[in-house]
Amino acid sequence: MTQHRNAPIDISPEEFRSAGHQLVDRIAEHLSEIRGLPVTRSESPSQIRKALGTGSVPAKGSPTNELLQDTASLLFDHSLLNGHPGFWGYINASGAPMGALADLLAASVNANVGAYALSPLATEMEKQSVQWIAELIGYPSDSGGILVSGGNMANLVCFLAGRKAKTPWEIRTKGIGGDGKTLRVYCSSETHTWVQKAADMFGLGTDSIVWIPVDNTLRMDIAALRREIESDKKQGNIPLMVIGAAGTVGTGAVDPLREIAAVCREHNIWFHVDGAYGAAAAVMPDASEDLKALSLTDSVAVDPHKWFYVPFEAGCALVRNKQALLDAFSYHPVYYKFHDGEEPPTNFYEYGPQNSRGFRALKVWLLLRQIGREGYIQMIGDDIRLSKEMYRALQQHPEIQTFTQGLSITTFRYVPQDVQRGEKTSEEYLNKLNTELLTRLQASGKVYPSNSVINGAFVIRACIVNFRTTLEDVLALPELVVKLGKLVDGDLREKELKV
Protein backbone atom coordinates (compact mmCIF):
# COMPACT_ATOMS: atom_id res chain seq x y z
CA MET A 1 0.00 0.00 0.00
CA THR A 2 1.35 3.42 -0.85
CA GLN A 3 1.39 6.04 1.89
CA HIS A 4 -0.67 8.50 -0.06
CA ARG A 5 -3.98 10.00 0.79
CA ASN A 6 -6.03 11.40 -2.03
CA ALA A 7 -6.13 15.08 -1.04
CA PRO A 8 -6.72 17.38 -4.04
CA ILE A 9 -4.49 20.03 -2.50
CA ASP A 10 -1.44 17.80 -2.41
CA ILE A 11 -0.14 17.99 -5.96
CA SER A 12 2.60 15.60 -7.04
CA PRO A 13 6.24 16.70 -6.92
CA GLU A 14 6.36 16.44 -10.73
CA GLU A 15 3.37 18.73 -11.14
CA PHE A 16 4.78 21.19 -8.62
CA ARG A 17 8.11 21.27 -10.43
CA SER A 18 6.62 21.75 -13.86
CA ALA A 19 4.05 24.39 -12.85
CA GLY A 20 6.68 26.19 -10.79
CA HIS A 21 9.22 26.33 -13.61
CA GLN A 22 6.63 27.61 -16.05
CA LEU A 23 5.46 30.25 -13.61
CA VAL A 24 8.99 31.47 -12.99
CA ASP A 25 9.52 31.70 -16.77
CA ARG A 26 6.37 33.80 -17.08
CA ILE A 27 7.47 36.16 -14.31
CA ALA A 28 10.92 36.55 -15.86
CA GLU A 29 9.33 37.43 -19.19
CA HIS A 30 7.06 40.00 -17.55
CA LEU A 31 10.00 41.64 -15.77
CA SER A 32 11.98 41.79 -19.01
CA GLU A 33 9.22 43.71 -20.79
CA ILE A 34 7.95 45.89 -17.94
CA ARG A 35 9.47 49.12 -19.30
CA GLY A 36 7.38 48.90 -22.45
CA LEU A 37 4.08 48.27 -20.65
CA PRO A 38 1.70 50.99 -19.47
CA VAL A 39 2.12 51.78 -15.76
CA THR A 40 -1.64 51.40 -15.47
CA ARG A 41 -4.57 50.98 -17.82
CA SER A 42 -6.79 53.02 -15.49
CA GLU A 43 -9.61 50.49 -15.72
CA SER A 44 -12.84 50.93 -13.81
CA PRO A 45 -14.00 48.41 -11.18
CA SER A 46 -16.60 47.05 -13.60
CA GLN A 47 -14.00 46.56 -16.34
CA ILE A 48 -11.85 44.71 -13.84
CA ARG A 49 -14.77 42.57 -12.68
CA LYS A 50 -15.47 41.68 -16.29
CA ALA A 51 -11.89 40.49 -16.77
CA LEU A 52 -12.03 38.59 -13.51
CA GLY A 53 -15.36 36.93 -14.18
CA THR A 54 -18.19 36.67 -11.72
CA GLY A 55 -20.05 33.70 -10.32
CA SER A 56 -20.08 31.57 -7.19
CA VAL A 57 -17.26 29.64 -5.63
CA PRO A 58 -16.28 26.85 -8.02
CA ALA A 59 -17.76 23.48 -7.18
CA LYS A 60 -14.80 21.67 -8.62
CA GLY A 61 -11.17 22.63 -8.60
CA SER A 62 -8.92 23.51 -11.54
CA PRO A 63 -5.60 22.11 -12.77
CA THR A 64 -2.62 23.82 -11.18
CA ASN A 65 -0.55 24.85 -14.18
CA GLU A 66 -3.39 26.22 -16.26
CA LEU A 67 -4.73 28.14 -13.30
CA LEU A 68 -1.36 29.71 -12.55
CA GLN A 69 -0.75 30.67 -16.18
CA ASP A 70 -4.21 32.23 -16.54
CA THR A 71 -3.83 34.10 -13.30
CA ALA A 72 -0.40 35.40 -14.28
CA SER A 73 -1.91 36.85 -17.46
CA LEU A 74 -4.79 38.33 -15.55
CA LEU A 75 -2.48 40.00 -13.04
CA PHE A 76 0.11 41.26 -15.52
CA ASP A 77 -2.61 42.72 -17.78
CA HIS A 78 -4.80 44.39 -15.17
CA SER A 79 -2.50 45.53 -12.37
CA LEU A 80 -0.92 48.87 -11.73
CA LEU A 81 2.76 48.10 -12.25
CA ASN A 82 4.65 49.84 -9.48
CA GLY A 83 7.78 48.13 -10.77
CA HIS A 84 7.57 50.25 -13.96
CA PRO A 85 10.40 52.82 -14.20
CA GLY A 86 7.84 55.67 -14.47
CA PHE A 87 6.00 54.79 -11.27
CA TRP A 88 6.61 57.61 -8.77
CA GLY A 89 3.33 57.68 -6.86
CA TYR A 90 2.90 57.93 -3.10
CA ILE A 91 5.83 56.16 -1.41
CA ASN A 92 5.43 52.87 -3.10
CA ALA A 93 8.60 51.09 -4.06
CA SER A 94 9.18 48.79 -6.97
CA GLY A 95 9.53 45.36 -5.41
CA ALA A 96 12.77 43.43 -5.59
CA PRO A 97 12.68 40.28 -7.76
CA MET A 98 14.45 38.45 -4.93
CA GLY A 99 11.36 39.09 -2.82
CA ALA A 100 9.21 36.97 -5.12
CA LEU A 101 11.58 34.03 -4.81
CA ALA A 102 11.87 34.58 -1.06
CA ASP A 103 8.10 34.44 -0.60
CA LEU A 104 7.98 31.18 -2.54
CA LEU A 105 10.64 29.72 -0.29
CA ALA A 106 9.05 31.13 2.88
CA ALA A 107 5.67 29.64 2.03
CA SER A 108 7.33 26.30 1.38
CA VAL A 109 8.59 26.21 4.96
CA ASN A 110 5.35 27.80 6.23
CA ALA A 111 6.99 28.85 9.48
CA ASN A 112 4.79 30.34 12.19
CA VAL A 113 7.08 33.00 13.60
CA GLY A 114 4.90 33.60 16.65
CA ALA A 115 6.89 31.24 18.84
CA TYR A 116 10.47 30.02 18.76
CA ALA A 117 9.46 26.38 19.11
CA LEU A 118 7.42 26.65 15.89
CA SER A 119 10.06 28.51 13.91
CA PRO A 120 13.53 28.16 15.38
CA LEU A 121 15.53 29.31 12.37
CA ALA A 122 12.93 31.79 11.15
CA THR A 123 12.78 33.45 14.58
CA GLU A 124 16.54 33.94 14.64
CA MET A 125 16.43 35.22 11.05
CA GLU A 126 13.83 37.79 12.05
CA LYS A 127 15.94 38.88 15.01
CA GLN A 128 18.95 39.20 12.75
CA SER A 129 16.98 41.16 10.13
CA VAL A 130 15.74 43.58 12.77
CA GLN A 131 19.26 44.01 14.11
CA TRP A 132 20.64 44.60 10.60
CA ILE A 133 17.99 47.21 9.86
CA ALA A 134 18.90 48.93 13.13
CA GLU A 135 22.60 48.86 12.15
CA LEU A 136 21.91 50.22 8.69
CA ILE A 137 20.10 53.28 10.00
CA GLY A 138 22.53 53.87 12.85
CA TYR A 139 20.22 52.65 15.60
CA PRO A 140 21.80 50.88 18.60
CA SER A 141 22.43 47.26 17.63
CA ASP A 142 21.23 46.03 21.03
CA SER A 143 17.83 47.63 20.50
CA GLY A 144 14.76 45.44 20.08
CA GLY A 145 12.18 45.21 17.39
CA ILE A 146 9.73 43.22 15.41
CA LEU A 147 8.67 42.96 11.80
CA VAL A 148 5.08 43.94 11.12
CA SER A 149 2.95 44.48 8.06
CA GLY A 150 4.02 48.04 7.25
CA GLY A 151 4.66 51.58 8.40
CA ASN A 152 1.30 52.09 10.04
CA MET A 153 1.61 48.95 12.11
CA ALA A 154 5.21 49.76 13.02
CA ASN A 155 4.13 53.19 14.24
CA LEU A 156 1.19 51.69 16.16
CA VAL A 157 3.42 49.14 17.87
CA CYS A 158 5.91 51.86 18.89
CA PHE A 159 3.03 54.05 20.04
CA LEU A 160 1.81 51.32 22.39
CA ALA A 161 5.33 50.76 23.72
CA GLY A 162 5.59 54.49 24.47
CA ARG A 163 2.11 54.66 25.94
CA LYS A 164 2.90 51.85 28.37
CA ALA A 165 6.33 53.24 29.26
CA LYS A 166 5.29 56.82 29.99
CA THR A 167 1.76 56.67 31.38
CA PRO A 168 2.17 57.20 35.12
CA TRP A 169 -0.42 54.57 36.03
CA GLU A 170 -0.88 50.93 35.03
CA ILE A 171 -2.44 51.60 31.68
CA ARG A 172 -2.67 47.96 30.62
CA THR A 173 -4.96 47.14 33.52
CA LYS A 174 -6.57 50.49 34.40
CA GLY A 175 -7.06 51.72 30.87
CA ILE A 176 -6.91 55.18 29.52
CA GLY A 177 -9.10 56.92 32.08
CA GLY A 178 -6.70 55.86 34.86
CA ASP A 179 -6.22 59.08 36.75
CA GLY A 180 -8.78 61.36 35.20
CA LYS A 181 -5.85 63.04 33.49
CA THR A 182 -5.43 63.63 29.80
CA LEU A 183 -2.55 62.07 27.90
CA ARG A 184 -1.15 64.29 25.16
CA VAL A 185 0.75 63.47 21.97
CA TYR A 186 2.66 66.06 19.92
CA CYS A 187 3.44 65.92 16.24
CA SER A 188 3.78 68.27 13.30
CA SER A 189 0.86 69.17 11.10
CA GLU A 190 2.58 67.19 8.29
CA THR A 191 2.29 63.87 10.15
CA HIS A 192 0.79 60.85 8.37
CA THR A 193 -2.75 59.79 9.36
CA TRP A 194 -1.54 56.78 11.34
CA VAL A 195 -1.36 59.11 14.34
CA GLN A 196 -5.12 59.73 14.24
CA LYS A 197 -5.71 55.99 13.96
CA ALA A 198 -3.44 55.41 16.97
CA ALA A 199 -5.06 58.07 19.16
CA ASP A 200 -8.49 56.80 18.16
CA MET A 201 -7.91 53.03 18.39
CA PHE A 202 -5.93 53.15 21.63
CA GLY A 203 -8.51 55.21 23.46
CA LEU A 204 -6.79 58.59 23.74
CA GLY A 205 -9.08 60.16 21.16
CA THR A 206 -7.88 62.41 18.37
CA ASP A 207 -8.34 65.50 20.56
CA SER A 208 -5.30 64.32 22.49
CA ILE A 209 -3.12 65.11 19.46
CA VAL A 210 -1.43 68.48 19.65
CA TRP A 211 -0.67 69.56 16.10
CA ILE A 212 2.54 71.59 16.06
CA PRO A 213 2.89 74.06 13.20
CA VAL A 214 5.75 73.79 10.72
CA ASP A 215 8.23 76.38 9.50
CA ASN A 216 8.60 77.35 5.86
CA THR A 217 10.67 74.22 5.17
CA LEU A 218 7.74 72.16 6.53
CA ARG A 219 9.69 71.06 9.64
CA MET A 220 8.30 71.09 13.16
CA ASP A 221 8.52 74.45 14.92
CA ILE A 222 10.44 73.62 18.11
CA ALA A 223 9.53 76.82 19.96
CA ALA A 224 5.85 75.97 19.44
CA LEU A 225 6.47 72.42 20.67
CA ARG A 226 8.01 73.74 23.89
CA ARG A 227 5.14 76.17 24.45
CA GLU A 228 2.52 73.44 24.03
CA ILE A 229 4.27 71.01 26.37
CA GLU A 230 4.67 73.67 29.05
CA SER A 231 1.09 74.78 28.72
CA ASP A 232 -0.15 71.18 29.03
CA LYS A 233 1.94 70.63 32.13
CA LYS A 234 0.46 73.76 33.72
CA GLN A 235 -3.02 72.46 33.03
CA GLY A 236 -2.24 69.07 34.61
CA ASN A 237 -2.24 67.16 31.33
CA ILE A 238 0.38 64.48 30.78
CA PRO A 239 2.76 64.94 27.84
CA LEU A 240 3.20 61.34 26.72
CA MET A 241 5.01 61.33 23.43
CA VAL A 242 6.50 63.54 20.73
CA ILE A 243 6.41 62.14 17.22
CA GLY A 244 9.03 63.41 14.83
CA ALA A 245 9.16 62.76 11.11
CA ALA A 246 12.16 61.35 9.30
CA GLY A 247 10.75 62.11 5.87
CA THR A 248 7.19 63.44 5.80
CA VAL A 249 4.89 61.70 3.39
CA GLY A 250 4.06 64.96 1.60
CA THR A 251 7.47 66.42 0.84
CA GLY A 252 10.15 64.31 2.53
CA ALA A 253 10.86 66.89 5.23
CA VAL A 254 12.94 65.72 8.20
CA ASP A 255 12.04 67.33 11.53
CA PRO A 256 14.80 68.80 13.74
CA LEU A 257 15.21 65.44 15.47
CA ARG A 258 18.22 66.39 17.57
CA GLU A 259 16.37 69.31 19.12
CA ILE A 260 13.22 67.28 19.69
CA ALA A 261 15.34 64.65 21.47
CA ALA A 262 16.60 67.34 23.85
CA VAL A 263 13.06 68.55 24.59
CA CYS A 264 11.94 64.96 25.29
CA ARG A 265 14.86 64.30 27.61
CA GLU A 266 14.18 67.47 29.53
CA HIS A 267 10.51 66.59 30.08
CA ASN A 268 10.78 62.79 30.32
CA ILE A 269 8.64 62.27 27.22
CA TRP A 270 8.78 59.28 24.86
CA PHE A 271 10.41 60.26 21.57
CA HIS A 272 9.12 58.33 18.61
CA VAL A 273 10.14 58.94 15.01
CA ASP A 274 8.08 57.97 12.01
CA GLY A 275 10.80 56.90 9.61
CA ALA A 276 8.53 54.84 7.36
CA TYR A 277 9.87 56.69 4.37
CA GLY A 278 13.09 58.44 5.29
CA ALA A 279 14.80 56.30 7.94
CA ALA A 280 16.35 54.22 5.16
CA ALA A 281 18.19 57.33 3.93
CA ALA A 282 20.11 57.34 7.22
CA VAL A 283 22.24 54.64 5.58
CA MET A 284 23.84 57.35 3.41
CA PRO A 285 27.30 58.41 4.56
CA ASP A 286 26.29 62.03 3.85
CA ALA A 287 22.93 61.79 5.66
CA SER A 288 21.82 65.01 7.36
CA GLU A 289 22.61 65.61 11.04
CA ASP A 290 18.93 65.12 11.80
CA LEU A 291 18.77 61.73 10.13
CA LYS A 292 21.88 60.75 12.07
CA ALA A 293 20.00 61.71 15.25
CA LEU A 294 17.67 58.72 14.85
CA SER A 295 19.86 57.00 17.41
CA LEU A 296 18.58 59.44 20.06
CA THR A 297 14.97 58.24 19.89
CA ASP A 298 13.06 55.77 22.06
CA SER A 299 11.48 54.16 19.03
CA VAL A 300 11.53 54.35 15.25
CA ALA A 301 9.14 52.98 12.65
CA VAL A 302 10.95 51.75 9.55
CA ASP A 303 9.25 50.39 6.46
CA PRO A 304 11.29 47.81 4.54
CA HIS A 305 8.59 47.69 1.86
CA LYS A 306 9.36 51.31 1.01
CA TRP A 307 12.97 52.31 0.56
CA PHE A 308 14.47 48.88 1.12
CA TYR A 309 12.40 47.73 -1.92
CA VAL A 310 11.04 44.64 -0.13
CA PRO A 311 7.78 43.52 -1.78
CA PHE A 312 4.66 44.12 0.35
CA GLU A 313 4.22 43.64 3.24
CA ALA A 314 7.08 44.42 5.58
CA GLY A 315 7.35 47.06 8.28
CA CYS A 316 9.70 47.19 11.24
CA ALA A 317 9.18 48.64 14.73
CA LEU A 318 12.46 49.43 16.49
CA VAL A 319 12.58 50.19 20.19
CA ARG A 320 15.75 51.31 21.95
CA ASN A 321 14.98 49.32 25.08
CA LYS A 322 13.61 45.97 23.93
CA GLN A 323 12.02 45.38 27.33
CA ALA A 324 9.56 48.15 26.40
CA LEU A 325 7.94 45.86 23.82
CA LEU A 326 7.58 43.00 26.28
CA ASP A 327 6.20 45.43 28.86
CA ALA A 328 3.60 46.60 26.37
CA PHE A 329 2.52 43.29 24.85
CA SER A 330 3.50 40.24 26.87
CA TYR A 331 1.01 37.81 28.41
CA HIS A 332 1.60 34.22 29.40
CA PRO A 333 -1.50 32.21 28.62
CA VAL A 334 -1.84 28.72 30.06
CA TYR A 335 -2.10 27.19 26.62
CA TYR A 336 1.44 28.26 25.70
CA LYS A 337 4.25 26.50 27.43
CA PHE A 338 7.28 27.66 25.50
CA HIS A 339 9.72 28.51 28.27
CA ASP A 340 11.62 25.33 28.90
CA GLY A 341 15.36 25.00 28.72
CA GLU A 342 18.39 27.03 29.65
CA GLU A 343 18.44 29.70 26.95
CA PRO A 344 15.25 31.73 26.96
CA PRO A 345 14.09 31.89 23.34
CA THR A 346 12.43 34.88 21.70
CA ASN A 347 8.71 34.35 21.18
CA PHE A 348 7.56 37.11 18.89
CA TYR A 349 3.92 36.85 19.98
CA GLU A 350 5.09 38.61 23.16
CA TYR A 351 6.58 41.56 21.26
CA GLY A 352 3.56 42.74 19.32
CA PRO A 353 -0.16 42.35 18.74
CA GLN A 354 -0.03 39.34 16.41
CA ASN A 355 -0.20 35.75 17.55
CA SER A 356 0.49 33.49 14.58
CA ARG A 357 2.93 35.32 12.38
CA GLY A 358 4.13 34.72 8.83
CA PHE A 359 7.70 34.39 7.68
CA ARG A 360 8.01 37.87 6.16
CA ALA A 361 11.47 37.98 7.68
CA LEU A 362 12.85 35.76 4.95
CA LYS A 363 12.43 38.28 2.13
CA VAL A 364 13.87 41.03 4.33
CA TRP A 365 16.81 38.89 5.39
CA LEU A 366 17.55 37.66 1.87
CA LEU A 367 17.44 41.18 0.44
CA LEU A 368 19.74 42.57 3.09
CA ARG A 369 22.18 39.79 2.22
CA GLN A 370 21.75 40.08 -1.54
CA ILE A 371 22.22 43.86 -1.56
CA GLY A 372 24.34 44.68 1.46
CA ARG A 373 25.03 48.10 2.92
CA GLU A 374 26.94 49.27 -0.14
CA GLY A 375 24.17 48.23 -2.50
CA TYR A 376 21.61 50.20 -0.50
CA ILE A 377 23.88 53.25 -0.36
CA GLN A 378 24.17 53.07 -4.13
CA MET A 379 20.44 52.66 -4.85
CA ILE A 380 19.10 55.13 -2.30
CA GLY A 381 21.78 57.60 -3.38
CA ASP A 382 20.75 57.17 -7.02
CA ASP A 383 17.07 57.74 -6.16
CA ILE A 384 17.97 60.98 -4.34
CA ARG A 385 20.21 62.16 -7.19
CA LEU A 386 17.51 61.39 -9.77
CA SER A 387 14.97 63.33 -7.75
CA LYS A 388 17.31 66.32 -7.67
CA GLU A 389 17.87 66.04 -11.42
CA MET A 390 14.12 65.96 -11.91
CA TYR A 391 13.76 69.11 -9.83
CA ARG A 392 16.46 70.85 -11.85
CA ALA A 393 14.94 69.82 -15.17
CA LEU A 394 11.45 70.95 -14.12
CA GLN A 395 12.84 74.24 -12.79
CA GLN A 396 14.27 75.11 -16.18
CA HIS A 397 10.89 75.17 -17.84
CA PRO A 398 9.13 78.60 -17.77
CA GLU A 399 5.69 77.01 -17.46
CA ILE A 400 6.56 74.77 -14.54
CA GLN A 401 6.71 76.01 -10.97
CA THR A 402 8.79 73.88 -8.63
CA PHE A 403 8.00 73.76 -4.90
CA THR A 404 10.13 71.37 -2.86
CA GLN A 405 12.84 68.75 -3.19
CA GLY A 406 13.44 66.60 -0.11
CA LEU A 407 14.96 63.10 0.08
CA SER A 408 13.63 61.61 -3.18
CA ILE A 409 10.43 63.68 -3.46
CA THR A 410 10.02 66.56 -5.91
CA THR A 411 6.88 68.72 -6.03
CA PHE A 412 5.81 71.06 -8.81
CA ARG A 413 2.85 72.31 -10.83
CA TYR A 414 2.06 73.50 -14.32
CA VAL A 415 1.40 77.23 -14.63
CA PRO A 416 0.36 78.56 -18.07
CA GLN A 417 2.38 81.63 -18.98
CA ASP A 418 -0.52 84.09 -18.85
CA VAL A 419 -1.82 82.99 -15.43
CA GLN A 420 -0.80 85.23 -12.53
CA ARG A 421 0.19 83.26 -9.44
CA GLY A 422 -0.98 84.34 -6.02
CA GLU A 423 -4.40 85.75 -6.87
CA LYS A 424 -7.34 83.87 -5.41
CA THR A 425 -9.11 83.11 -8.68
CA SER A 426 -5.96 82.11 -10.51
CA GLU A 427 -4.88 79.88 -7.58
CA GLU A 428 -8.27 78.17 -7.75
CA TYR A 429 -7.82 77.74 -11.47
CA LEU A 430 -4.31 76.32 -11.04
CA ASN A 431 -5.58 73.81 -8.48
CA LYS A 432 -8.26 72.67 -10.86
CA LEU A 433 -5.85 72.51 -13.79
CA ASN A 434 -3.21 70.52 -11.89
CA THR A 435 -5.77 68.12 -10.42
CA GLU A 436 -6.88 67.26 -13.95
CA LEU A 437 -3.28 67.23 -15.18
CA LEU A 438 -2.40 64.62 -12.57
CA THR A 439 -5.22 62.39 -13.79
CA ARG A 440 -3.98 62.76 -17.38
CA LEU A 441 -0.37 62.05 -16.45
CA GLN A 442 -1.47 58.88 -14.67
CA ALA A 443 -3.73 57.88 -17.56
CA SER A 444 -0.86 58.37 -20.03
CA GLY A 445 0.56 55.04 -18.86
CA LYS A 446 4.05 56.56 -19.09
CA VAL A 447 4.46 58.02 -15.61
CA TYR A 448 2.55 57.85 -12.36
CA PRO A 449 3.14 60.68 -9.90
CA SER A 450 0.69 61.48 -7.07
CA ASN A 451 -0.05 64.80 -5.36
CA SER A 452 0.49 66.89 -2.28
CA VAL A 453 -0.97 70.18 -1.04
CA ILE A 454 1.45 72.90 0.00
CA ASN A 455 0.00 76.06 1.56
CA GLY A 456 -3.25 75.45 -0.27
CA ALA A 457 -1.61 74.77 -3.63
CA PHE A 458 -2.37 71.43 -5.29
CA VAL A 459 1.03 70.19 -6.43
CA ILE A 460 2.14 67.16 -8.39
CA ARG A 461 4.53 65.01 -6.44
CA ALA A 462 7.04 62.48 -7.75
CA CYS A 463 8.68 60.19 -5.23
CA ILE A 464 11.44 57.98 -6.59
CA VAL A 465 11.84 54.78 -4.59
CA ASN A 466 12.36 52.88 -7.78
CA PHE A 467 15.55 51.08 -8.77
CA ARG A 468 14.40 50.92 -12.41
CA THR A 469 14.06 54.68 -12.95
CA THR A 470 16.83 56.16 -15.11
CA LEU A 471 18.04 59.68 -15.83
CA GLU A 472 16.32 59.57 -19.24
CA ASP A 473 12.98 58.76 -17.55
CA VAL A 474 13.39 61.73 -15.27
CA LEU A 475 14.50 64.17 -17.96
CA ALA A 476 11.51 63.26 -20.14
CA LEU A 477 9.07 64.46 -17.48
CA PRO A 478 9.00 68.25 -18.08
CA GLU A 479 8.05 67.89 -21.74
CA LEU A 480 5.22 65.50 -20.91
CA VAL A 481 3.96 67.80 -18.14
CA VAL A 482 3.93 70.81 -20.45
CA LYS A 483 2.35 68.93 -23.34
CA LEU A 484 -0.50 67.54 -21.25
CA GLY A 485 -0.69 70.77 -19.23
CA LYS A 486 -1.38 72.79 -22.38
CA LEU A 487 -4.09 70.33 -23.43
CA VAL A 488 -5.82 70.49 -20.05
CA ASP A 489 -5.54 74.29 -20.00
CA GLY A 490 -7.11 74.47 -23.46
CA ASP A 491 -9.95 72.13 -22.47
CA LEU A 492 -10.71 74.00 -19.25
CA ARG A 493 -10.76 77.40 -20.97
CA GLU A 494 -13.04 76.11 -23.69
CA LYS A 495 -15.41 74.77 -21.05
CA GLU A 496 -15.43 78.11 -19.26
CA LEU A 497 -16.22 79.98 -22.48
CA LYS A 498 -19.19 77.71 -23.08
CA VAL A 499 -20.63 78.33 -19.58
Ligand SMILES: *Cc1c(COP(=O)(O)O)cnc(C)c1O
Ligand atom coordinates in the same frame (compact mmCIF):
# COMPACT_ATOMS: atom_id res chain seq x y z
C1 LIG B 1 3.97 55.21 4.11
C2 LIG B 1 4.02 55.94 5.38
C3 LIG B 1 3.31 55.48 6.49
C4 LIG B 1 2.41 54.28 6.41
O1 LIG B 1 3.13 53.14 6.06
P1 LIG B 1 2.40 51.88 5.40
O2 LIG B 1 3.51 50.98 5.07
O3 LIG B 1 1.67 52.41 4.21
O4 LIG B 1 1.47 51.34 6.42
C5 LIG B 1 3.43 56.19 7.66
N1 LIG B 1 4.22 57.28 7.74
C6 LIG B 1 4.92 57.74 6.70
C7 LIG B 1 5.79 58.94 6.85
C8 LIG B 1 4.85 57.08 5.48
O5 LIG B 1 5.55 57.54 4.45
